[in-house]
Amino acid sequence: MSGKSYLSVYARSFSWAGFFLPRETLKKCSVLYDFCRVADNIADDKNEIEVKEKKFAEFENDFNQKKFDNLIIKNMWGIMEEFNISIKIVQDLLAGIKSDIKERVELNSKKDLLIYSYRVAGTVGLMMAKILNVTKKNSLKSAIDLGIAMQLTNISRDVLEDSKNNRFYIEENFEKISSTINLANRYYQDSFYAIKSIPISFRFSILVARRVYRKIGYKILKKKTLANYQRSGKIYVSNIEKILETFLSILDLISLYLINKNEDQIQHDHILINEEINLNERI
Numbered sequence: 674m675s676g677k678s679y680l681s682v683y684a685r686s687f688s689w690a691g692f693f694l695p696r697e698t699l700k701k702c703s704v705l706y707d708f709c710r711v712a713d714n715i716a717d718d719k720n721e722i723e724v725k726e727k728k729f730a731e732f733e734n735d736f737n738q739k740k741f742d743n744l745i746i747k748n749m750w751g752i753m754e755e756f757n758i759s760i761k762i763v764q765d766l767l768a769g770i771k772s773d774i775k776e777r778v779e780l781n782s783k784k785d786l787l788i789y790s791y792r793v794a795g796t797v798g799l800m801m802a803k804i805l806n807v808t809k810k811n812s813l814k815s816a817i818d819l820g821i822a823m824q825l826t827n828i829s830r831d832v833l834e835d836s837k838n839n840r841f842y843i844e845e846n847f848e849k850i851s852s853t854i855n856l857a858n859r860y861y862q863d864s865f866y867a868i869k870s871i872p873i874s875f876r877f878s879i880l881v882a883r884r885v886y887r888k889i890g891y892k893i894l895k896k897k898t899l900a901n902y903q904r905s906g907k908i909y910v911s912n913i914e915k916i917l918e919t920f921l922s923i924l925d926l927i928s929l930y931l932i933n934k935n936e937d938q939i940q941h942d943h944i945l946i947n948e949e950i951n952l953n954e955r956i
Contacts, residue, residue, distance in 0.1 A: 694878045701752055701804050708749040709766070709797060716773045725774045733767050756803040762796050762955045769793035778840040784945040786825075786842065786853075791817065791946050794824030799955065805875045807867075813956045814941045815867030818860040819883060825857035826890045830908050847899040854890040861887050863939055869929050876929075880922040885910050888918055 694702070715729045737760075741747040752758065769792025772778070780786050798820025802813050828835070828842045829850050836845055843849045861883065868879055888910045896902040910918070943952055 695874055698804065698875065701755075702801060704748045704752050705797065705800055705804065707745055711745050712767060712770045716770050722774060722776060729771055729774060733771070736763070736767070752800075752804060756800075756806075758800050758803050759955055762799055765792050765950065765955070766796040769796070773840065776839060778842070780842050783856075784948070786828075787821065787942075787945050788949055789842070790821045790824040790828070791950065791952075794820040794827075795946075796820065796955075798823075802871070805871050805879070807870055809867070809870045810953075810956055811939060811941075812867035812870035814943065814952070815864045815939065817943070817952065818941060819864035819879075822857045822860035822864060823886050825853050825860065826886055829853045829857070829893055830889055833903060834907070845899075847896070847902060850899075850902065851894060854894055857890055858887070859942065863941055865925075866929070866932070866939060877922060877926055880925045881919050884918040884922050884925065885915055888914060 712729070712732060715725055715732060718725065720728070735743055736746050736749070739746070739750055741750070749763070753760070753763065769789060772789065772792070780789055795817040798816040798818070799813055801820075802816030807813055807816060832843065832845050832850060835842060843853050864883065868876055868883075871879055889908055892908050892910075893902065896905055946952060
């Protein structure tokens, strides 16, 4: 899944944004992070495919069978029950991670890309929203959008690294990288207005995470050519840039109060995903 899932790919950005969350809420988000990380590590370690398949099947079975001697699984089931998180969401996440346990991974269409991004990241956005006590249906859809946007950003950033690991989520040319970032930006936009539905004590943290990770895409677009992109190495947001994006998030917070837009009017681009996965059953 471009190496990592939603929380683990943007762990640095999440840690920065998590500073603005209440301590107890951050602990619950960390339970989700730990679960994702354990599953990711099975898919991403250097073992043979057959070994990874076996280890992942055991982890997945232990989760489904509620093997609570595994503290990671026990804690995950704890937050699922506390926040009414459907097992289908977690199973979608595991299906996405499992799809990376192959000799060669290749996505051949926009539908494949969006379904994959939903599974490994939209699911986590949805679960995060539930932990943050979001209840409105359209707001939960927007949380999926934010997760998808972040994963598309991650895929765009890691094209070269992924290709070395025989993972080809998008084509290795700058036109495709740019179009994927532009697709991500549409999902970032769809995620914005629903942040009003997040309890105020959590709202700023999500705005910061959204801005910091979106900044990666903007920095990639500035490279303009594949050669520049290749020379730049891994693109990240510096601490100074994070500080700036944090201040700009204050303006976003103000905008949420000033812009009178009904989130129910947002047309979420979930048509392709819903052809295979019924998101309403997850929400």
